[in-house]
Each structure stands twice: as C-alpha cells, then as structure tokens.
Amino acid sequence: MTVSIVIADDQELVRSGFAMILDSQPDFTVVAEASDGAEAVAAVTEYAPDVVLLDIRMPRMDGIEAARRICAGSSSRVLMLTTFDQDDYVYDALYAGASGFLLKDVRRDDLVHAVRVVAVGESLLAPTVTRRLISDLVARRPRSDVSPATGLDALTSREKETLVLLGRGLSNSEIATAMVVSEHTVKTHVSNVLAKLGLRDRVQAVIAAYESGLIVAGSS
Structure with missing residues (x-):
C-alpha cells in the first residue's frame, strides 16, 4: 500500500528536503506541498492524504490550528515538525489531535520511520516527550468538557x-507481558479502547488514562 503525504512548511528548502527524503521510499508518495496552514488544510481536502507533516510556526495559519482542523475534518494522520521542543507546543499539538511530534x-x-508508524494508526513522540510531560499536561490543563466516567463504563x-498500561507508556509487547496474553489480544484490546472512547490513537489514549483518573498525574 502506498502512503500519500502532504508536507507543510513555510521554508521551501525544508519542504523540498523532506519531500525528497520521503519520495525516495517506494511506498511513499508526496501528493502536495504547502507553505502555510491554510494551504495544508486545502491540500488535505483535495488529496485526502494518509499523513500530513505540519510545521508548528507558519504564516496565515499555524500548524496547531491546521492540525486541529485537519484532525476534526478528515482521517489524515498529523505528524508535527518543529525546531522547538518547549512543552506548550507539545501540549497544543496533542490536544489538536496530532499523532506524532518530532524535532x-x-x-x-x-x-x-515516524511516517510509517503514524500511517498505520500508531502514535510517535520524540524522546523528549515523556510520561512526565503527559502527566504535567493533564495537571496543568484539565478539560472541563470531558466526562470520562461515562466512557469508561463501556470498557471491560x-x-x-x-x-x-497505555497511559504508562508501555508498548504492545510490554502490555502483553504484563497481562500474560498474546500481542494479538493486546491489539484487539487497544482497538476496542480507541473505538469505545472515540480516540484517534495511542497518544489520545494516554491523555484519556490521566483525564479519567485511572492514572493520577505525577504518579509512577
């Protein structure tokens, strides 16, 4: 299967560099490039790509707002790219619905690798984005519109x-070991969790684990 990609960055050399790298892969196709968030949203509407690479800082519409609109209005997966690694950018990107965040x-x-991971519905964060950061996110920015108990009632x-275990940052193989089940069973459980709670991917599942109270912010 070919993964279709849109790349949005206001620096042409950066865009073309990423496009060259990704187009060199036999299973990747860069279908469009955009110089700002508004162009990125329009390209997603036109091409319905599997993955969108979005720079954080762009003119007219920044990457966070573009991600918010893309994630709300399409099934495209968003991978954020930035020269900045401050926590607030990560928080905004995650809440916008991004599936990945890389410098x-x-x-x-x-x-x-990041594009491949995000394309198949997994999530990927830079090494600097840890469970501590997710915990801080929920502690600092609680969402009053979330009613986690209702959603949790639907889970076995x-x-x-x-x-x-997702909230604690474990991989499927680690979860399988902890639960003494096969990885196939874990994948089924993860799919059920995402579907029942209306989550896009594992990043949102991590956030949901904290927001629901299943994991207390700051705990191990």
Whole structure:
C-alpha cells in the first residue's frame, strides 16, 4: 500500500528536503506541498492524504490550528515538525489531535520511520516527550468538557487494564507481558479502547488514562 503525504512548511528548502527524503521510499508518495496552514488544510481536502507533516510556526495559519482542523475534518494522520521542543507546543499539538511530534533535526531514517508508524494508526513522540510531560499536561490543563466516567463504563476490566498500561507508556509487547496474553489480544484490546472512547490513537489514549483518573498525574 502506498502512503500519500502532504508536507507543510513555510521554508521551501525544508519542504523540498523532506519531500525528497520521503519520495525516495517506494511506498511513499508526496501528493502536495504547502507553505502555510491554510494551504495544508486545502491540500488535505483535495488529496485526502494518509499523513500530513505540519510545521508548528507558519504564516496565515499555524500548524496547531491546521492540525486541529485537519484532525476534526478528515482521517489524515498529523505528524508535527518543529525546531522547538518547549512543552506548550507539545501540549497544543496533542490536544489538536496530532499523532506524532518530532524535532526538525530528526535523522533521515527516523523521519521515514515516524511516517510509517503514524500511517498505520500508531502514535510517535520524540524522546523528549515523556510520561512526565503527559502527566504535567493533564495537571496543568484539565478539560472541563470531558466526562470520562461515562466512557469508561463501556470498557471491560481487561480494556481498562490495557488503558492504564497505555497511559504508562508501555508498548504492545510490554502490555502483553504484563497481562500474560498474546500481542494479538493486546491489539484487539487497544482497538476496542480507541473505538469505545472515540480516540484517534495511542497518544489520545494516554491523555484519556490521566483525564479519567485511572492514572493520577505525577504518579509512577
């Protein structure tokens, strides 16, 4: 399957550099480039790409607002790229619905890997984005419009356990070991959790685990 990609960055050299790297992969196709968030949103409407690479800081419409509109109005997965790693950018990107967050100095192979991960519905964060950051996010920016108890009632006990382990940052293989089940079973549990809670991916599941109270901010 070919992964279609839109790249949005206000610096032409950066855009073309990313496009060259990604187009060199046999299963990737860059269908459009955009110089700002508004162009990125229009390109998503026209091409319905699998993955959108968005710079944080762009004229007319920044990457955060573009991500918010893209995630709300399409099934495209968003991967944020920035030269900045301050927490607030990460918070905004995650709440906008982004599935990944990487610094622009990411290595070539890591960029390709990130697009592959995000394209199949997983989530990917830069190494600097840790469970502590997610915990701080919820502690600092609680969402009054969330009613987690209602959603949690729809989960089985094993699905709740899966959500807790997701919130602690465990991979599928680590969750399988902790729950003494197969990875296939874990994938089923994860899919059920995302579907029942209306979440796009694992990043949102991590946030939901804290917001629901299953994991207390600051705890291990």
